Amino acid sequence: MDIIVCMKRVPDSAAKITVAGDAKSIEQDGVDHVISPYDEIAVEKALQLKEAHGGTVTVVCLGVAAATKEIRQALAMGADQAVHLKDAGGNRGPLEIAQALAGVIKGRACDLLLFGKQSIDADNGAVGVMVARLLDLPVVSLVAQLDVADGRATVHRQSEVGTEVIEVTLPAAFTVQRGLAEPRYPKIKGIMQAKKKPLEEIDAPAPAGTMALDKLEPPAAREGGRIVGEGKDAVGELVRLLSQEAKVLS
Amino acid sequence: MTRVCVFLEAPGGKLKKSAAEMMGAAQGLGGDGTIVEGIDAVLIGQGVTTLADDAAALGADRVLVADADAFAHFTVDGHLKAMLKAVAASSPNVVIFPASTTGRDLAPALAAATQSAILTDLVELKLTDGDVCAQKPVYAGKAMATVRGSTDCVVVTLRPNVFEPAAAEAGKSAATETIDAGVTQDDIRTVVKEVLAKASEKLDLTEADIIVSGGRGLKGPENWHLVENLAEAVGGVCGASRAVVDAGWRPHEEQVGQTGKTVSPKLYIAIAISGAIQHLAGMRTSKCIVAINTDSEAPIFKVADYGIVGDAFEVVPVLTEELAKLRT
Ligand SMILES: Cc1cc2nc3c(=O)[nH]c(=O)nc-3n(C[C@H](O)[C@H](O)[C@H](O)COP(=O)(O)OP(=O)(O)OC[C@H]3O[C@@H](n4cnc5c(N)ncnc54)[C@H](O)[C@@H]3O)c2cc1C
Numbered sequence: 098m099d100i101i102v103c104m105k106r107v108p109d110s111a112a113k114i115t116v117a118g119d120a121k122s123i124e125q126d127g128v129d130h131v132i133s134p135y136d137e138i139a140v141e142k143a144l145q146l147k148e149a150h151g152g153t154v155t156v157v158c159l160g161v162a163a164a165t166k167e168i169r170q171a172l173a174m175g176a177d178q179a180v181h182l183k184d185a186g187g188n189r190g191p192l193e194i195a196q197a198l199a200g201v202i203k204g205r206a207c208d209l210l211l212f213g214k215q216s217i218d219a220d221n222g223a224v225g226v227m228v229a230r231l232l233d234l235p236v237v238s239l240v241a242q243l244d245v246a247d248g249r250a251t252v253h254r255q256s257e258v259g260t261e262v263i264e265v266t267l268p269a270a271f272t273v274q275r276g277l278a279e280p281r282y283p284k285i286k287g288i289m290q291a292k293k294k295p296l297e298e299i300d301a302p303a304p305a306g307t308m309a310l311d312k313l314e315p316p317a318a319r320e321g322g323r324i325v326g327e328g329k330d331a332v333g334e335l336v337r338l339l340s341q342e343a344k345v346l347s
Numbered sequence: 348m349t350r351v352c353v354f355l356e357a358p359g360g361k362l363k364k365s366a367a368e369m370m371g372a373a374q375g376l377g378g379d380g381t382i383v384e385g386i387d388a389v390l391i392g393q394g395v396t397t398l399a400d401d402a403a404a405l406g407a408d409r410v411l412v413a414d415a416d417a418f419a420h421f422t423v424d425g426h427l428k429a430m431l432k433a434v435a436a437s438s439p440n441v442v443i444f445p446a447s448t449t450g451r452d453l454a455p456a457l458a459a460a461t462q463s464a465i466l467t468d469l470v471e472l473k474l475t476d477g478d479v480c481a482q483k484p485v486y487a488g489k490a491m492a493t494v495r496g497s498t499d500c501v502v503v504t505l506r507p508n509v510f511e512p513a514a515a516e517a518g519k520s521a522a523t524e525t526i527d528a529g530v531t532q533d534d535i536r537t538v539v540k541e542v543l544a545k546a547s548e549k550l551d552l553t554e555a556d557i558i559v560s561g562g563r564g565l566k567g568p569e570n571w572h573l574v575e576n577l578a579e580a581v582g583g584v585c586g587a588s589r590a591v592v593d594a595g596w597r598p599h600e601e602q603v604g605q606t607g608k609t610v611s612p613k614l615y616i617a618i619a620i621s622g623a624i625q626h627l628a629g630m631r632t633s634k635c636i637v638a639i640n641t642d643s644e645a646p647i648f649k650v651a652d653y654g655i656v657g658d659a660f661e662v663v664p665v666l667t668e669e670l671a672k673l674r675t
Pocket residue numbers: 110134561562563564565587588589590591602603604605606607608618619620621622623624625626629639640641642645657658659660
């Protein structure tokens with residue numbers, strides 16, 4: 098079974114995000130980057146499926162040159178090969194990212210195409226479904242359980258409806274949710290092997306500019322920090338504030 | 348002139364609360380010299396024909412209805428086919444979806460199929476010089492981005508509970524057109540076999556006006572009556588921190604935060620939650636935040652409008668009692 102996982106390089110979820118002077122990007126100093134957490138879960142699941150059923154795992158990443166580090170991380174976890182779509186800059190909306198990814202995936206052997214449910218920087222939750230659509234693959238989002246047998250996948254999708262049990266014939270695409278797998282830490286041996294694994298580098302197409310980022314700013318500050326009081330004696334005042342000042346108890 | 352197409356979600360034979368907000372946002376697009384030429388509402392589902400009047404009452408000029416058994420469950424294959432037909436009939440410049448689990452799938456599928464720009468999870472939407480201009484939180488709410496889509500048609504998803512709902516005017520009428528997408532089970536490659544653990548009948552967290560969330564400081568699932576009783580007293584729903592979900596005390600649907608749900612209720616009460624950055628990511632846009640925590644240094648107090656430093660086991664029952672009194 099040939100599995101392709103799309104993974105993005107993002108600032109660590111605990112990183113302090115500061116808007117840079119250009120008001121369009123963030124300060125990079127002191128910010129650690131990682132494989133976007135849901136994508137890391139997708140890589141782990143792909144490895145587990147490969148271990149159970151045989152086949153290959155290819156990771157595809159559209160990102161700046163420095164993303165080589167996160168790509169090597171996925172190879173060290175156990176992926177067989179990688180494609181790095183090198184981004185030379187410019188703003189890319191989900192449509193352009195999806196078009197670029199679909200462009201390199203098309204024509205490659207792929208029974209299962211995995212994405213994170215969303216990247217933790219852009220927070221769009223769009224690219225996976227878009228790539229699937231561009232490749233005309235069936236797609237299920239928010240997958241928290243995934244089993245493969247006889248060329249079919251049975252998955253659990255966690256939606257607002259509840260947990261839906263869905264069957265689909267492969268090839269198919271999935272966006273993954275937490276709970277699907279616990280990412281492994283690469284072992285020394287894996288890290289050594291990763292250096293020799295095939296890493297194909299391709300220049301990403303220039304962005305078409307269908308989506309512009311006009312401005313980035315810090316979120317509106319909350320005037321927090323007002324302590325009403327201590328212990329149960331403060332309850333009366335809190336209730337008064339909620340009903341008369343905040344007026345949220347109607 | 349701008350034509351707007353709005354997807355109204357209607358699971359279980361009723362318009363969702365977000366429907367009025369989506370219509371409100373569509374109506375709000377006027378101004379700035381732009382004329383909204385018409386608003387088409389789209390209903391896709393099984394047995395949704397009867398909801399056309401409700402959509403008209405919310406201000407739709409025309410209601411496009413795709414009603415078929417094949418739409419009983421949401422699937423990208425089925426719903427996209429109907430949505431493409433609706434968009435062909437409407438030729439919109441903007442297509443609006445709620446940022447629900449359905450909208451978050453259908454919107455990107457439509458954007459990819461029509462090669463349109465997509466702007467997601469918006470908290471503000473307007474037209475500027477003919478472009479669709481919007482604001483969305485990025486980096487889990489640690490920054491706010493102003494974004495612009497410039498394709499002929501732009502697809503957007505709007506965060507629930509943020510936009511002013513359109514007022515329903517009973518008796519308003521609209522032309523209703525049936526969309527025959529000809530979708531049958533054979534078109535649907537992802538077959539929904541069954542629904543396990545049906546979400547409770549209670550309002551979904553992302554749409555709730557009031558949320559009461561509990562954290563690890565509550566010591567164990569046996570103490571959750573504290574959270575539940577308070578939620579009951581204020582007419583809210585229950586949420587939880589990840590620590591609590593990971594410990595198996597509460598189901599994943601209740602998790603608020605970066606890897607859980609993003610919520611913007613009118614009132615968010617955090618009980619025994621420290622306020623880790625990933626938790627704040629999911630609730631910092633709440634209109635009013637209340638925190639109850641024994642630790643006066645807990646980061647949750649930095650975002651809370653009102654805080655009580657104290658033991659939840661002592662404070663919450665009294666608060667519950669006082670709030671219950673207020674409602675009777
Ligand atoms: C990639 C990533 C994603 C994450 N995503 C999420 C997410 O989506 N949502 C989320 O919530 N977390 C998330 N986390 C976890 C987050 O970092 C915190 O670990 C978590 O939010 C802590 O939960 P908590 O506040 O319930 O527990 P704790 O941090 O243990 O806090 C318990 C609090 O209870 C207080 N307390 C104790 N006893 C009492 C009492 N009797 N009365 C009142 N107060 C009391 C304590 O003072 C303390 O402040 C994520 C972490 C990572 C790394």
